[in-house]
Amino acid sequence: MTDPDYYSNVLEAAEYIRSQVTDIPDVCLVLGSGLGPLTDRVSSISTIPYEKIPHFPRTTVAGHEGMLLVAKLSGRLTFIMKGRFHYYEGYSTKDATFYVRVMASLGVKTLVMTNAAGGINEKMKPSELMVITDHIGLFCDSPLRGANLDEFGPRFPDQTQVYDVSLRNKIIEAAEELQIPLHQGVYVYTRGPQYETPAEIRALKTLGGDAVGMSTVAEAIAASHSGMKVLAVSCITNYAAGISGQPLSHDEVMQNANASSKNSIALMEKFFSKL
Ligand code: HPA
Numbered sequence: 001m002t003d004p005d006y007y008s009n010v011l012e013a014a015e016y017i018r019s020q021v022t023d024i025p026d027v028c029l030v031l032g033s034g035l036g037p038l039t040d041r042v043s044s045i046s047t048i049p050y051e052k053i054p055h056f057p058r059t060t061v062a063g064h065e066g067m068l069l070v071a072k073l074s075g076r077l078t079f080i081m082k083g084r085f086h087y088y089e090g091y092s093t094k095d096a097t098f099y100v101r102v103m104a105s106l107g108v109k110t111l112v113m114t115n116a117a118g119g120i121n122e123k124m125k126p127s128e129l130m131v132i133t134d135h136i137g138l139f140c141d142s143p144l145r146g147a148n149l150d151e152f153g154p155r156f157p158d159q160t161q162v163y164d165v166s167l168r169n170k171i172i173e174a175a176e177e178l179q180i181p182l183h184q185g186v187y188v189y190t191r192g193p194q195y196e197t198p199a200e201i202r203a204l205k206t207l208g209g210d211a212v213g214m215s216t217v218a219e220a221i222a223a224s225h226s227g228m229k230v231l232a233v234s235c236i237t238n239y240a241a242g243i244s245g246q247p248l249s250h251d252e253v254m255q256n257a258n259a260s261s262k263n264s265i266a267l268m269e270k271f272f273s274k275l
Helices: 008-022 034-039 098-105 166-177 196-206 218-226 252-261 263-272
Strands: 027-030 044-049 068-075 076-082 112-119 129-136 182-189 211-213 229-239
Touching: 008 034, 008 098, 027 034, 027 252, 034 076, 034 263, 044 112, 044 166, 044 182, 068 129, 076 263, 098 218, 098 229, 112 218, 112 252, 112 263, 129 166, 129 211, 129 263, 196 263, 218 229, 229 252, 252 263
Parallel strands: 027 076, 027 112, 112 229, 129 182, 182 211
Antiparallel strands: 044 068, 068 076, 112 211, 129 229
């Protein structure tokens, strides 16, 4: 069963953030691999380490710091989450989406996420970007399991349009203006932390996946359940297992995430200027 304290913990965390921030943004950007340096380009108005926020989980992955910023990004007041929580770290999907509920409680209406993903569709090459049109979350423990949080949304939420079309059109427009190639495709979630086998990737390709990764889906489900608009962009950091014949490594993932960092940051800045 759901922890009966979950909702009150969410409210407590939101209350703490409210006490630390004068103006509450209505958009939240979650920085995945490669986007960390974006925070060097904004002057933050508030910086709150995750450990100060009541009930917030801690990040455990190298390269994922635990810091919530309030900053202006291209003139738009934004919560920036530097570091997120993954199921493979040992968190439940409810823990991993705790921050999404906190953001919803603070009145955030738009959740923008970035992540690293392996390219299943051969068009998706390392260091290129893909905006997520839909996901396959069949392997994801639902963050909505247990007693429904009626304060946020219904027991059986529709998932026909988890990713908002108008936000997607805005980022496509931004990419065109910057002449940054931006694919569109379906993101498949796997639990990790091991990468997939070639046979798994062939199966995921048959299911209709274009890229594969270990984050984002639970958060998108919780956000859509909370009535938020969702946009998510994957940085393709490697060919998925078996596609190039080369073994996968976290080093390669980080290298390609960093190689595309300039484009991902420019794209986000342009997109935010249109919000
Ligand atoms: N599989 C799963 N997660 C990933 C990958 C991958 O190939 N690349 C980056 N994150």
